Amino acid sequence: MPRSRLLTTGAILAVIATGCSLAQARSEAPRNLMLADFEDEAVLKKILVTGVEMSLTDKDAVTGRRALQCRVRPFSEHGNHWPRIILGTDVFPDPIDASSYSKIVVTIRNVTEGLPPVKLSVTSLTYNDGGRNWDDMAWYIPEGESMRCEFPLAAIRYHKNDPSEIRMLMFVFVDHEIDSTYRIDSIQLVDDPAEGSPARTLLERTESVSKQLDATHSAVNWDAVPAAMRAEIRPKVPQFRKQIRKTLAAARSGVTAGLGGEYNEHTEIVEGIERQLGRLVLADKRDFYAWQNTRYLNVYRDERPDLANPPLESINVRMAMDEFRDSAFMVNSVGKDTRLEVAIRPSTGPDRRPLPADAVQIRHTMYFNFKAGQEELGDVLTVLDGPLEIPRDQSRQVWLTFDARLSGIEPGEYGFDLVLxxxxxxxxxTYPGSLTVWALGLPNYDVLANNGYVEFFNCELGAKVRPQGVAHMKRYGLNMVLVYWNYMPFPVEVDDDLNITTFDTSNLEHQVRPVLEAWKASPGNNQRLRWIFSFSYLPERLIANRSIKYPDPQWRKVFAQWLERLYAATAQWGVAKEDIALFLRDESNMSVLLNVELPWAELIKSVDPNAIIMCNRGPGIRDRDASFRFYKAFDSMLSRGDRDEQYPYLAEWIALGNTPPELWTYRANDRGDRVHNLYSYYRVYGWDNFNFGIIGPGVWTYCARAQSPWGDNKEMVGHCLAFKHRDKDEVVHSRRYEFYREGVDDYRYLYALRQLAESKGPSALSRAEQLIGQASDDIAADVTDTTRCDRWRVRIAREILRLKAAP
Incomplete structure (x- = not known):
C-alpha cells in the first residue's frame, strides 16, 4: 500500500485490511464494559484530587443512576493551573485491558456557564510523570449541556502507553474565574466493530505483513542475489513466519479476550518484521536503489522500501511564482558503502526550456535523536555539497527544492534530468524531470501575521548565525520577532515633576538593529518585518526609587512619556509604530486576563489609542460587558477554531459597527517522533486557519531556546524549526519547517483565489467558495492521505488561472 498514507494509530507502515467487511462489522452490535460507576460513596476516597471538590449526585429521575459531581472554584481561590481528578490504582487495582474495545465513553455535563474544555487523559504508568506520558483528548462542553465524550483507543500514541494495560485515567478542568460544576457519568469501554480496536488493528496489520512477506519473498530474483547476502537473508524468512504465527494467534484471541498487557510487545515484533521486509526488496538490487516515500515521516537511517513503495522513475513539479516546491525521494545503498554523485542536468524537449541551475537546490537528511536513548531520525536538511555518502544497508532522503521565489525563474515549462x-x-x-511554473503570482506573506515566536536572544542559532537565521525566516515568510521584557528600557528614573531623566535603549537596540539590518540585506523585496515587545513586569518595575504604584495617575503620567519615547527610539532605527505589537502577559488564566491583563491593556489604550496590543488568550469570556471591553482593548486575540463558538458576543460587536480584533493562533506541541501526523499538524493547519478566518498563524517555535540537536540538551529539539548546522556556520531546516511553509503557501493560494473571485463578481465568488469548501471537506475527511493538499492545490491554481484569463 502506498506510503502516502499515514496511520493515525501510530503504525508507520500501511495496513491492508483483511478482516470482516465493513458491512459485516456494522451489523454486529457494540459491546460495553463498565470501568467505573459512581453509585457508592466509597469511590470518593479512592480518587486523587487537586483543586477540585467532589461529591455524588442523587439518582437521576430518568436513568436511576448517580454521577460524580466535580466543583472547581475560581482560580483565585484554589490557585491550581491544572485542577484535576485521577482515577488511579486505588480505583483500578488491576490493569485495564482495553485492546479489544474501540473507545472509552463517558457523558459529561457542564452545569454552569461558559464553554470550558474538559480533558480526559490516560496512561499505562502507575504515577503522574508531570504530564509527559499522558495521551489526552479534550471536549468543549456548552453551558447547561451534556456531551457524550468518546476517546478512541487509536489516540493512544506515546510509546510507554499500552492500550492493553491502562493504569490511570485523569480528568483535567479549566483554571478560570468561574465557579464551575461538572457531572461525570459512568465510564465505559465500548467495542464498535465498525470502528475497530487495537487488537483488530494488530490482527489486520499482522495479516498484512504476512502477505507482504510472502509476496516480497516471491518477488526476489534469488539467482541475482550475491551468495553471502542470500545466506544472510533467506534463513530469516522462516523465523519471521514463526513470529508472525505467534502474533496472529495472540491478536485473533485478543479481538475478544484482549491482549493482557502484550499489545506493545506484539506491535514491536510486527514493526521489526516490517522494517526487515525492505532487505528482501533490496536483495536483488545492485549498488543503490532510489524509491518514493511520503516526505511527512521522520525516517530512520536504515529506512527501507516495501513492495508498495514505487521505484523512482521521474520527477514532475508544478508551482506558482514566489514560492518553493519540493520533491523528495529515498536512496538506499545495497551491499556496500556507497558514494553517490547527485546531479541535476538541464534538458530540453518539445516546448521545454532547460532548467536554470540556480532554480533548484539539492539537500539531504541529517540525523539525531530527539530524546536520549532513542533511535536517531532524519529531521533536518542540509545542502549536499559533495558526494552523498550512504553506509552499507542505510538510506538517505534527498530533497530537490525548486525556487520560483528568489531565483528569478520565469513562468514556463522546464526540463531536467536527475542523475545518480x-x-x-x-x-x-537517469531520471527525467519536468518543472511547470505557472504565470501566477501569490500574495505577499504580509497578508499574514506569520509568527514563529522568533527569539534570537536565547538560542544557539541567534548567538552564532543570527544574520543567516533572519534570512531563513524571511525566506519562508515568517515576519514577526519577539523581544522579551528584560530588553525594554526600564526601570527609569524621574525628577520631582515626574519627568523621565534616564532612558537607556541600548539593550533593546542591540536586539532590534542587527535583526533589522539582516532583514534588509536578505533576499525578498517589500516584505514587512513586525515585532512583538513583551511588557511583562513593566507595571511593577517601570519607575526606580519611587513609591509611585501602578495604576496611579502619577504612574500613568510617567508611562505616557515612556511609551512615546519607546516609539520615537524604534522609529529612529527604522521600525514603524504599526509594526510593533505589545504583548502584556503569556497565556493568562481567566482571572489574570480579566483582572490584570485587560485593565493593563485599557490603560495603554487610554494613553495611546493607536498602540497595537496582542493577546494569546480570549476564548472562555462569557460575560457581555467583559467581552466588549476585551474586543475594544485588544487588536488580536487567540482563536482555536470556530470564532462565534469561542466569542459569543463578537457578532453583536461587529453588528454595532465595530472592527473586531484579528484572529491569531499558535501550536506548541513537540513533534519529534515517528508517531504523530506531521502532515496534519503542519500542512493541513494552513487550510484550517484559512477556513476559520485566522490571519495570524503561528507555531512555537522557529528557534527559541534551542541548543544544538546533536548535543545533550534535547528540550526544544521537537519544537524548533531551524538550527545551526552541526559543523558549519550555516542554518539548517527541520523538515517540519518545510511542512509549515507548505501550509502557509496553501493559505496564500486560497487567499489569492478568493480575492480574485471577489473582483470577478458574485458568480465567480460562489464558484470559488464551492471549490474551497469541497477541497477543505475532502482534506479533512482523511488527514492520513498526504496527497490531498497537493492535489487540491493544483485545482485551486487552475481555477485562479481560469479566472485570470476570463474577461
Missing part, C-alpha cells in the same frame, strides 16, 4: 552515479562502481541512472 555510484562513484566507485560507475553505475549511473
Amino acid at each position: 552515479r555510484d562513484m566507485d562502481t560507475g553505475t549511473s541512472r
Whole structure:
C-alpha cells in the first residue's frame, strides 16, 4: 500500500485490511464494559484530587443512576493551573485491558456557564510523570449541556502507553474565574466493530505483513542475489513466519479476550518484521536503489522500501511564482558503502526550456535523536555539497527544492534530468524531470501575521548565525520577532515633576538593529518585518526609587512619556509604530486576563489609542460587558477554531459597527517522533486557519531556546524549526519547517483565489467558495492521505488561472 498514507494509530507502515467487511462489522452490535460507576460513596476516597471538590449526585429521575459531581472554584481561590481528578490504582487495582474495545465513553455535563474544555487523559504508568506520558483528548462542553465524550483507543500514541494495560485515567478542568460544576457519568469501554480496536488493528496489520512477506519473498530474483547476502537473508524468512504465527494467534484471541498487557510487545515484533521486509526488496538490487516515500515521516537511517513503495522513475513539479516546491525521494545503498554523485542536468524537449541551475537546490537528511536513548531520525536538511555518502544497508532522503521565489525563474515549462552515479562502481541512472511554473503570482506573506515566536536572544542559532537565521525566516515568510521584557528600557528614573531623566535603549537596540539590518540585506523585496515587545513586569518595575504604584495617575503620567519615547527610539532605527505589537502577559488564566491583563491593556489604550496590543488568550469570556471591553482593548486575540463558538458576543460587536480584533493562533506541541501526523499538524493547519478566518498563524517555535540537536540538551529539539548546522556556520531546516511553509503557501493560494473571485463578481465568488469548501471537506475527511493538499492545490491554481484569463 502506498506510503502516502499515514496511520493515525501510530503504525508507520500501511495496513491492508483483511478482516470482516465493513458491512459485516456494522451489523454486529457494540459491546460495553463498565470501568467505573459512581453509585457508592466509597469511590470518593479512592480518587486523587487537586483543586477540585467532589461529591455524588442523587439518582437521576430518568436513568436511576448517580454521577460524580466535580466543583472547581475560581482560580483565585484554589490557585491550581491544572485542577484535576485521577482515577488511579486505588480505583483500578488491576490493569485495564482495553485492546479489544474501540473507545472509552463517558457523558459529561457542564452545569454552569461558559464553554470550558474538559480533558480526559490516560496512561499505562502507575504515577503522574508531570504530564509527559499522558495521551489526552479534550471536549468543549456548552453551558447547561451534556456531551457524550468518546476517546478512541487509536489516540493512544506515546510509546510507554499500552492500550492493553491502562493504569490511570485523569480528568483535567479549566483554571478560570468561574465557579464551575461538572457531572461525570459512568465510564465505559465500548467495542464498535465498525470502528475497530487495537487488537483488530494488530490482527489486520499482522495479516498484512504476512502477505507482504510472502509476496516480497516471491518477488526476489534469488539467482541475482550475491551468495553471502542470500545466506544472510533467506534463513530469516522462516523465523519471521514463526513470529508472525505467534502474533496472529495472540491478536485473533485478543479481538475478544484482549491482549493482557502484550499489545506493545506484539506491535514491536510486527514493526521489526516490517522494517526487515525492505532487505528482501533490496536483495536483488545492485549498488543503490532510489524509491518514493511520503516526505511527512521522520525516517530512520536504515529506512527501507516495501513492495508498495514505487521505484523512482521521474520527477514532475508544478508551482506558482514566489514560492518553493519540493520533491523528495529515498536512496538506499545495497551491499556496500556507497558514494553517490547527485546531479541535476538541464534538458530540453518539445516546448521545454532547460532548467536554470540556480532554480533548484539539492539537500539531504541529517540525523539525531530527539530524546536520549532513542533511535536517531532524519529531521533536518542540509545542502549536499559533495558526494552523498550512504553506509552499507542505510538510506538517505534527498530533497530537490525548486525556487520560483528568489531565483528569478520565469513562468514556463522546464526540463531536467536527475542523475545518480555510484562513484566507485560507475553505475549511473537517469531520471527525467519536468518543472511547470505557472504565470501566477501569490500574495505577499504580509497578508499574514506569520509568527514563529522568533527569539534570537536565547538560542544557539541567534548567538552564532543570527544574520543567516533572519534570512531563513524571511525566506519562508515568517515576519514577526519577539523581544522579551528584560530588553525594554526600564526601570527609569524621574525628577520631582515626574519627568523621565534616564532612558537607556541600548539593550533593546542591540536586539532590534542587527535583526533589522539582516532583514534588509536578505533576499525578498517589500516584505514587512513586525515585532512583538513583551511588557511583562513593566507595571511593577517601570519607575526606580519611587513609591509611585501602578495604576496611579502619577504612574500613568510617567508611562505616557515612556511609551512615546519607546516609539520615537524604534522609529529612529527604522521600525514603524504599526509594526510593533505589545504583548502584556503569556497565556493568562481567566482571572489574570480579566483582572490584570485587560485593565493593563485599557490603560495603554487610554494613553495611546493607536498602540497595537496582542493577546494569546480570549476564548472562555462569557460575560457581555467583559467581552466588549476585551474586543475594544485588544487588536488580536487567540482563536482555536470556530470564532462565534469561542466569542459569543463578537457578532453583536461587529453588528454595532465595530472592527473586531484579528484572529491569531499558535501550536506548541513537540513533534519529534515517528508517531504523530506531521502532515496534519503542519500542512493541513494552513487550510484550517484559512477556513476559520485566522490571519495570524503561528507555531512555537522557529528557534527559541534551542541548543544544538546533536548535543545533550534535547528540550526544544521537537519544537524548533531551524538550527545551526552541526559543523558549519550555516542554518539548517527541520523538515517540519518545510511542512509549515507548505501550509502557509496553501493559505496564500486560497487567499489569492478568493480575492480574485471577489473582483470577478458574485458568480465567480460562489464558484470559488464551492471549490474551497469541497477541497477543505475532502482534506479533512482523511488527514492520513498526504496527497490531498497537493492535489487540491493544483485545482485551486487552475481555477485562479481560469479566472485570470476570463474577461
